[in-house]
Amino acid sequence: MINISSVKKNDYFKLIAVENTLFEKSTLINEFQNFTNNISIKIWKLVTTKIIGFVHFYYVKNEVEIISIGILKEYQQKGYGSIIIKEIKQLKPKKIFLEVSVENTHAINFYLKNGFKKIGIRKGYYNRTEHRIDALRLLFEF
Numbered sequence: 001m002i003n004i005s006s007v008k009k010n011d012y013f014k015l016i017a018v019e020n021t022l023f024e025k026s027t028l029i030n031e032f033q034n035f036t037n038n039i040s041i042k043i044w045k046l047v048t049t050k051i052i053g054f055v056h057f058y059y060v061k062n063e064v065e066i067i068s069i070g071i072l073k074e075y076q077q078k079g080y081g082s083i084i085i086k087e088i089k090q091l092k093p094k095k096i097f098l099e100v101s102v103e104n105t106h107a108i109n110f111y112l113k114n115g116f117k118k119i120g121i122r123k124g125y126y127n128r129t130e131h132r133i134d135a136l137r138l139l140f141e142f
């Protein structure tokens, strides 16, 4: 069984736990409050026997901006991330765009595999403790 659905209040801590295993900084923690009041903010969970992944994105006027996507380490490279991208494509937005660290080769390859194209670089976009990292801008267009 694979199911993708919008997160509910009682999923919050489970989702943040998944996010914490994958990212240094949480994009979800503050977003949960806004999420219930703002219809443009989407947070979906991917469930098999438990929550194994999530996607956090904005959906405004036919455009999707992916803020973050994550699949638990032990479930990566089994097609689950691509299932989430397919589900977003089902919304039929004109464009899906996102930024990803130039150092995150796994994710870049994942997006390219799912039809995204490189459209630019944002210099020093990410602020890490030791240095700033450029972001690659990626776009999927129908």
Ligand SMILES: CC(C)(COP(=O)(O)OP(=O)(O)OC[C@H]1O[C@@H](n2cnc3c(N)ncnc32)[C@H](O)[C@@H]1OP(=O)(O)O)[C@@H](O)C(=O)NCCC(=O)NCCS
Pocket: 022, 067, 068, 069, 070, 071, 072, 075, 076, 077, 078, 079, 080, 081, 082, 083, 100, 104, 106, 107, 109, 110, 111, 113
């Ligand atoms: C990026 C991510 C969401 C992809 O999800 P996934 O379920 O692993 O992706 P899929 O199985 O659908 O696609 C696999 C493709 O992604 C890339 N990839 C993903 N994880 C990888 C890994 N650990 N090692 C190498 N390639 C990887 C490869 O291109 C792979 O294709 P291949 O199997 O033909 O080599 C997942 O790896 C993840 O959660 N990464 C950590 C968080 C992150 O960096 N998120 C993206 C930034 S917002």
